[in-house]
Amino acid sequence: MLSLESQLQTLLKPRTNPPVMSVTTGTGVDKFVHAFNTTGLHGKYNIAVRRQWHTQLGTELLKLSGEPSVQRFLHSVRMFADWNADDFAILGKELSPNLMNDTDKIWMSMDRDSITSQLDLFFDPNSSLYLIDVLNGAITDVVNKYKNEPVGYNLADYNDRKRIGVWLQLPVSDTNTVNRLETEILRDYFKSRGFGLMVVHAEELREAGFDGKSDLNKFINSRFTVLDNVEIYPNGIVAVHPNWGYAARSMTESRLDVALNLRNSVNTQDDDRVMSNGKTLDGKKKLIGLKIEAGFKRNSADWEYRQSEYLRQLFNEQRNENKETTPLGPWLRGVNIFKRVPQTTPTLVTEQELGNDISDSDRVFQDVITRVNLNSTLWTMTDILSKLHIVRGNNKMSKLVDKVKKRVNNGGPKNPKPPLTKSEEQKIKELYVQILQSLIGFTVRMKGYAASRGYTSIEQTLQDIKNSQVFETQMKKTLGISAEEYIMLLQVEDGLPVNDMDFMFNAMIAETN
Amino acid sequence: MQSVKNRIISHTPIRTYTDELEWHPDKHALCYLLELDNGEKCGSSGGQNNAKELGAYGCIVDTHNNYSKRSESKDYRVKWLYIDKNKIVGADKLKNASYDKLVHEMIFEYDPRVKYFKHNSDALAIDELDANGDIVERPLTYNEYLNYLDTLFKDSVQNERFPLDVRQQKMVNERKDFLNINKDADMIINIESNHTRAGKDKTNYKGINSDTQVIFDFSGYFATFQITSEFDSNVDVEVVTRGKTKEEILQDTIDALVQGKRPWLMISTYNNEESDRIQLLSLFKNANIEIIIDEVDYQVWKQTELLEGIVTNVIA
Numbered sequence: 001m002l003s004l005e006s007q008l009q010t011l012l013k014p015r016t017n018p019p020v021m022s023v024t025t026g027t028g029v030d031k032f033v034h035a036f037n038t039t040g041l042h043g044k045y046n047i048a049v050r051r052q053w054h055t056q057l058g059t060e061l062l063k064l065s066g067e068p069s070v071q072r073f074l075h076s077v078r079m080f081a082d083w084n085a086d087d088f089a090i091l092g093k094e095l096s097p098n099l100m101n102d103t104d105k106i107w108m109s110m111d112r113d114s115i116t117s118q119l120d121l122f123f124d125p126n127s128s129l130y131l132i133d134v135l136n137g138a139i140t141d142v143v144n145k146y147k148n149e150p151v152g153y154n155l156a157d158y159n160d161r162k163r164i165g166v167w168l169q170l171p172v173s174d175t176n177t178v179n180r181l182e183t184e185i186l187r188d189y190f191k192s193r194g195f196g197l198m199v200v201h202a203e204e205l206r207e208a209g210f211d212g213k214s215d216l217n218k219f220i221n222s223r224f225t226v227l228d229n230v231e232i233y234p235n236g237i238v239a240v241h242p243n244w245g246y247a248a249r250s251m252t253e254s255r256l257d258v259a260l261n262l263r264n265s266v267n268t269q270d271d272d273r274v275m276s277n278g279k280t281l282d283g284k285k286k287l288i289g290l291k292i293e294a295g296f297k298r299n300s301a302d303w304e305y306r307q308s309e310y311l312r313q314l315f316n317e318q319r320n321e322n323k324e325t326t327p328l329g330p331w332l333r334g335v336n337i338f339k340r341v342p343q344t345t346p347t348l349v350t351e352q353e354l355g356n357d358i359s360d361s362d363r364v365f366q367d368v369i370t371r372v373n374l375n376s377t378l379w380t381m382t383d384i385l386s387k388l389h390i391v392r393g394n395n396k397m398s399k400l401v402d403k404v405k406k407r408v409n410n411g412g413p414k415n416p417k418p419p420l421t422k423s424e425e426q427k428i429k430e431l432y433v434q435i436l437q438s439l440i441g442f443t444v445r446m447k448g449y450a451a452s453r454g455y456t457s458i459e460q461t462l463q464d465i466k467n468s469q470v471f472e473t474q475m476k477k478t479l480g481i482s483a484e485e486y487i488m489l490l491q492v493e494d495g496l497p498v499n500d501m502d503f504m505f506n507a508m509i510a511e512t513n
Numbered sequence: 514m515q516s517v518k519n520r521i522i523s524h525t526p527i528r529t530y531t532d533e534l535e536w537h538p539d540k541h542a543l544c545y546l547l548e549l550d551n552g553e554k555c556g557s558s559g560g561q562n563n564a565k566e567l568g569a570y571g572c573i574v575d576t577h578n579n580y581s582k583r584s585e586s587k588d589y590r591v592k593w594l595y596i597d598k599n600k601i602v603g604a605d606k607l608k609n610a611s612y613d614k615l616v617h618e619m620i621f622e623y624d625p626r627v628k629y630f631k632h633n634s635d636a637l638a639i640d641e642l643d644a645n646g647d648i649v650e651r652p653l654t655y656n657e658y659l660n661y662l663d664t665l666f667k668d669s670v671q672n673e674r675f676p677l678d679v680r681q682q683k684m685v686n687e688r689k690d691f692l693n694i695n696k697d698a699d700m701i702i703n704i705e706s707n708h709t710r711a712g713k714d715k716t717n718y719k720g721i722n723s724d725t726q727v728i729f730d731f732s733g734y735f736a737t738f739q740i741t742s743e744f745d746s747n748v749d750v751e752v753v754t755r756g757k758t759k760e761e762i763l764q765d766t767i768d769a770l771v772q773g774k775r776p777w778l779m780i781s782t783y784n785n786e787e788s789d790r791i792q793l794l795s796l797f798k799n800a801n802i803e804i805i806i807d808e809v810d811y812q813v814w815k816q817t818e819l820l821e822g823i824v825t826n827v828i829a
Binding site: 004005007008009011012013014015016017018019020021022023024025026029031032033034035036038039041045046047048049050051052053054055056058059062067069070073187191196207208209210214218221222223224225226227229232233250252269272275276277320 | 621624625626627628629630631638640641642646647648650676677678679680684687688691692695696697698699700701702703704705706707708709710711713716717720722724725726727737760763764766767770771796797798799800801802803804805806807808809814815816817820821823824827828829
């Protein structure tokens, strides 16, 4: 009797093709590429690598051209919504000044009045941000915008939505807090507004008899079906969830129409929950997935920055898909961004406005340098930062970085550290500008290298530079750090403004071409 | 009429979802519906296990017309079910005749309110709204169970499948072209960034070269093997590896190859390059194999040693 291994070998035909590995995901592929490049396998073996990008916007543009096989895809529509005290006053509400424009604080306060006031902005029919009206407005504007495209949208098929599904992203991470919010405030609140409520987190799944994260999709489908009762919940269903570990699991619930993000951060997978096409709660056809960002912290025109950053990110992605993409190219017509300024109804930003925004490269740098995150773990990377060649002497730089490191609040809310003094804060901001000047300044030297190899991001280019001893040496001499160390800085979450840096880099490459 | 070991099933009520009234083991799945204290249990049998199980619940040979027998203090009711295997989604890939699990999955798919009962995972339950609008759980009733079976099995259930769209077709073509112009490479790597709902499973499935004999799918560490919904049962066989020994995995792989089919080894546990799942790759060094990794943005794929382990084990 042959061993299993021997039996197997008798059944296998001789190899005629090299082994093929296909890796797929969204934007996270870069991390894999980085890890793979670090292995040194490329030098040891002849490995042929093919890279390919397909963006949401690329598919939408194909859809707009009338291509029948992609008509099932939805338009991804983004809204940046800002508000002020007057918006609350119109609804007969008042929010304390220190909670205004800081959604995290509103929710952590557990104060019923503050939380329901904020929710009223979106769930009170008298508000100009009432989600059902906002969705209908967005559908109407998108259909009108594309009336001359060969897609033949009929407004009546999509509009006049009466019952909707909402994916509500809370800025709360702790499941116990979410449970308390549910029982003490949210359940009654949403019932009174005609919305069924489901809470989504790991414990809730298990409690309901589901297996955990692999059952996330089933759980959501199940809850939606159970709560889908037009008499009890005439306006729809709201799924609330904390900032949690399952955010990266995919799900396909089509009855979600609007994602309302009250957090100050974005998770790409979690952000796309509304992008499944299929049945809706009221039987209408689905045209768009609407994602509303409303979790701003700062008090002045934050939506404006978010809008620009989003636009730049889209441009960078399009450059990946098609190297010919230029800032003012035809891709802009596929971008749908709504802005909402206080006391008004949301409006669709015109193509011309988008073009002005993206072509204003001076503003990009201004945006970048004024948005330092003093709590980022970037500041704990002292060993790399202190090597950077910047205008200040290295000793001073090290001291200052050390000071920030000691005060960085990444120990969590239970272990708060004393805040920086105003003068320290000012010094750090100046230091940050110099760090960026140094890092972005060096990209000028990389643009030719990137252009000749078809790269569209700083990280891609650096990964290649790692293999070029000449360039790597030059880099250490000029910048003070290696390509690997630069990459490490880029990969710090919420650290450097990577999208904006890539945008400027792409603009430089476009000039080279 | 076939008998199931010591049980004469012709004496029991039988509900058939078949083209023929007689049970043929090669064509029909044999299941039973058993009443429990707290819900209904749908079991299935390829042989004697069901009899043992029913015996354990006190249901032994019976001659009553309605097949109901008092055991201890409880009346149990049993109904046999014959179901055409080709009506049960995934039955062609099944090895151990546990058709009930697949039937459950079909019910869950048909009505997402239904799930395993929290207090007895053998039974099914349904979530409903009470008068107050709150969600409450109750076990599925006997008649509800039968209604689901009637709905699901009177006609075959088919999932709607979209053909490849133009982008997907382009990607599949490019994979093939790239392979053809790099035949002399030691290895080919396709790296594809795609957007939400773009249909990665479809391109990963259709992108497999026709010469490929064995596929390793590493997507199960965090992602799930949704790609199986694309499988053509005449061509592909899913080889589950979770909880199996290397020998069991090899045996399943050999069985698939003997049938002239493509085994897909679904790998879901591999902590590092030392994992026996990674070592398995080395047995296929001289065959045409492909590796699929979906959702590579998870932390595990940043381990350079793991990547080295895979590559060095597949390159001849």
